[in-house]
Amino acid sequence: MRNVQRKKIKSNFHRGRFIIVCFCISAVFIGLAARAAYIQIIKPDLAINESNKRTLRVKKLHVQRGMIFDRSGKELAVSVPVVSVYVDPKALNEGLVAKVLKQAKKQGENAKLLAKNELLLAKRVKEHYQQDIRWQELADVLRVKQNKIDRRLVGDPTKRFIYLQRQITPAVADYIKRLKLPGIYLIDESKRYYPAGEVTAHVLGFTDIDGKGIEGMEKLFNKALTGTDGRRTYRKDAQGREVEILDERERVEPESINLSIDQRIQAIAYKALKSAVLSYKATSGSAMVVDVKTGEILAMVNSPSFNPNNLSNAMPHKRRNRAITDLFEPGSTVKPLAILAGLEYGTINDNEIVNTSPGYMRMGGSMVRDPRNNGKMTLRQIIQKSSNMGVAKITKEVPKDFVVGLYEKVGFGEDTGTNMIGETSGLFTPRRRWSDFEIATLSFGYALAISTAQLARFYATLGSGGISRPLTILKQDEPMHGERIMAQKNVHAVLEMMESVFEKGGTAPNVKLDGYRVAAKTGTSKKAIAGGYGDEYVNYFAGVGPVSDPRLSIVVMVNEPSGDEYYGATTTGPAFSEIMSGALRILNVAPDLNTVAMTKIGADHG
Amino acid sequence: MDIKSSVIKKNTRQPNLFAEIFKGFFKEKIVFLLLFLIFITALAVVQVTHASRQELILQDQLLQQRDDLDLQWRYLLVEQEFYAQHVRIEEIAKTKLQMKRPQSKDEQVVILP
Structure with a gap:
């Protein structure tokens, strides 16, 4: 009975309806699944893009x-x-147009009609631009005149990139x-x-x-x-x-670079050089300070200089690093090398007396002369008085190859090793036929042209007792590898001779050196012009100090002083002495001149 | 069969569904344990993701702060360098403080034994 009743209840089941419902529901789900599959599998990029955006x-x-x-x-x-x-004028214009249209819509105008009316639109945009105080603020904050900035901002709306x-x-x-x-x-x-x-x-x-x-x-x-x-x-x-x-x-x-420059010495050198160049109205000047023990360049300055923070005033002639790029004939500053050539070859010894009488000498059709007849001179006197005759006579006795070879060894004719941009290797061609007169001129610093850096390197070699080191502008943990090219004994002898330059009767008697014994040499060379030598001079002061244990080699060069003074000692001497004593004090080198009071601690004088 | 029959309500043959599921859980202990663990790990994943995001946000802030401080430091450095200019210090030492460079006669060299 029960079964019968149930069947009766089930009887209002309509198969057709059931199928339709099933179909609809499954169609919905299939539709969803298909859409999901479409989004996920067939075209996933769109959704991913939207999400990424x-x-x-x-x-x-x-x-x-x-x-x-x-x-x-x-x-x-x-x-x-x-x-x-920077401004993107096109985007700016579009931004303005959008604003204008929005405003128009707010006020109940027909925005679409306005958008089509180009002339009116442009007028409205311009009005809107001028009314907006922010554009003025922009000009003010950039410190540009309003009309100037306007041209860039709204001058040409097709442009896409203009730096403001x-x-x-x-x-x-x-x-x-x-x-x-x-x-x-x-x-x-x-x-x-x-x-x-x-x-x-x-x-x-x-x-x-x-x-x-x-x-x-x-x-x-x-x-x-x-x-x-x-x-x-x-x-x-x-x-x-x-x-x-x-x-x-x-x-x-990035890496950082540690230079060998000592900023304190650099500042002293720059100040001294600048005042020398200014007070003698020179065209230019350079100065270099080299640590003779390591070959590191402690200072390298030039005048005129420029402000690297604002290059608007930096004319090319100010930008050049003259210490390494400009070449001059070194003049008398290489005379110690001529004497060393004699000492090294052995044709003379420390106590040699050279007869320079009568003060002039004919060599292969040209004349070598001193300003006056100095008669018989010791080597010390030759350096002290800077006698052309003296050095010419010494080198005359030495084979030419040896003299030229020595000049080559000290680094004239090769770059100094700094690798700096624009460095010159000088004008010196050792492998050619040298006449007797040319060797003589070589001995007093003509017939070759070198940079200030090369001269500083030569003096550093003197300071280190004959060891030639390449120069470096980078801070070194260990001294640069050097090569002995001259005997220490001879170099020391010449250094002591070079102290005489500051004595009475020397070429720089008025240069006061404070606290330190210094060996130096002045140089005054005429500048070569087309067809001979002109009226302009180059002044040098090169030296090493302190003599008892050389630490620094310093070269000061002043080019074309135009005042009344054109002697090396006058124009470059004060700068040289200031740099030398200032730098040695900064480096804490003990004074070795006996004018300084010494106190011994712990010694038994009580 | 006897369990099933026991949860059937007395006056009807319809089973109590909730009680039935509940009982089923405890019957399959391993499955229940795994389910429980899944819940825990799911929550843990959420928690860890959240924590890592917080850390990332913090890292970003710190990196930003580092860059800002670096910027500030560079400007301070430039400022310091301006005040520490050799020329400027020498000027102040000479004019304001009436200092001068020591000459050799003012010097006393002390030589240690």
Whole structure:
């Protein structure tokens, strides 16, 4: 009975309805599944793109250019982050149009009609632009005249990229950012700043506005100083925070460069040289300080100089690193080398007396002469009075190959080893036939042209007792590898002779040296012009100190002094003595001149 | 059969579904344990993801802070270098403080034994 009843209940089951319901429901689900499959499998890019647009961000990780330090870690070149502002005039125009249309809609105008009416639209846009006070603020903050900036902003709306200003400070950039102007964008850049300014300008060089080294150390070590920007791809959440890092390329930090320059000595040298160049109205000047024990360049300065932080006044003649690029005949400053040639070859000894009488000598049709007849001279006197006859007679007795070979060995004719940009190797061609007269002129510093750096290297060789080292501009942990080219005994003898220059009767009796014994030589050479020698002079003062244990080799060169004075001792002497005593004091070298009071501690004099 | 019959309500043959599922859980102990573990790990995943995001946010903030400090440091460095210029210090020492470079006659050299 029960079964019968149930059947009766089931009887209102309609097969047709059931099928339709089943069909509809399954159709809905199949439809959903198909749509899902379409989105997920067949065309997944669309959804992924939409998601990425909202969450995926790429951030550039900027890296600043490496710093340049002096030998004690003082910063000589620092990169500071700055911001550049540029305008995209097309985006700006579009932004303005959108604003104008929005306003029109608000006021109940027919926006579509306005959009079609180009003339009216342009007028409205212009009005809107002029009314918006933010554009004035932009001009003010960039310190540009309004009409000048207008031309760039709305002058030509087809353009896409115009710099408004480069290298503004982050504070100004932040202000511009907060103005929220359409079409105005900021890009991060960096600016090179040289705290020491013109003092180190020639050594360091400078970079172009895009931060690429184009001169001096900046160019030489451009690769090491440049890092690689990193980039990070990440997902952000609704609040803009990073929630997932998808890909990261670490930035490569650049190296920093430690120069051998001692900023304190560099500053003293620059000041002394500048005042010498200014007070004798010279065209230019260079000075170099070299550590004779290591071959490191402690100072390299030139005048005139330029401000590397603002290149608008840096004419090419100011930019040149004259100490390594400019060549001059060294004149009397190489006379010690001529005497050394004699000593080394053995034709003379320390106590040699050279008869320079009658003060002139004919050699192969040309004359070698002294200003006056000095008669019989010791080697010391030859140096003291800077006698052309003396050195010419000494080198006459030595084989030519030996003299020329020695000049070649001390580094005349090859670069000094600094690898600096624009360094010259001088004008000296050893392998040719030398006439007797040319050897004589070589002995008093003509018939070859060298740079200030080469002369400084030669004096460093004298200072180290005959060991020739290449010069270096980078800080070294160990002294540069040197090669002995002259006997220590002979070099010491010549150094002691060179002290006589400061004595009464020497070429620089008025140069006061404070506290230190110094061996030096003056030089006054006429400048060669086409067809002979002109009226201009080059003045040198080169020396090493202190004589008891040489530490520094210093060369001061002043080119074309135009005052009444043209002797090396007068124009370059004060600068030389200032640099020498100042630098030795800074390096804490004990004075060896006996005018300084000495106290012995612990000695038994009570 | 006897378990099934026991949960059948007394006056009807319809089983109590909730009680039935509940009983079933405890019957398959391993399955229940695994289910429980899945719940725990699922929650843990959520928790760890959240924690890692927090850490990431913090890291980003710190990196940003580092860059900001680096920027600030560079500007301070430039400022310091400006004030520490050799010429400027010498000027102040000479004019304001009336200092001068020592001459050799002012010097006393002390030689240690």
